[in-house]
Amino acid sequence: MAEPTGEELLARLVDRVRDTNRARVEAARLCLRTIPGDLLPIAGWALDRLYVVATHSGVTLAPALGELVAAELLAGEEREELARFRPGRFRSVPA
Known part of the structure; x- marks a missing residue:
């Protein structure tokens, strides 16, 4: 199973946390x-x-x-x- 991308994680955030629809991914790193x-x-x-x-x-x-x-x-x-x-x-x- 592939790790989720920053955009996929952002979509989950917006779906689950109120008032986050203006949030943006500034950078994403896998460590x-x-x-x-x-x-x-x-x-x-x-x-x-x-x-x-x-x-x-x-x-x-x-x-x-x-x-x-x-x-x-x-x-x-x-x-x-x-x-x-x-x-x-x-x-x-x-x-």
Whole structure:
């Protein structure tokens, strides 16, 4: 199934929301979303001087992740609450 175009989304808006008949599409973009392979957030040091945060649920997790990540970065101490979300879980284990 193809993604709807900006014009198709606009038509849905006008059909469902009152007083939107003058709305216009200024620009439309299709973007990739970050979804970790195991569907859990990623938060932690991936490389020296590279701290990463990626999650599918950014809207709902942003307040908690923001607070925990800021605490890690500012205090320089790992937070236990983020232990299961470290990027290292994706590294291959040598045989």
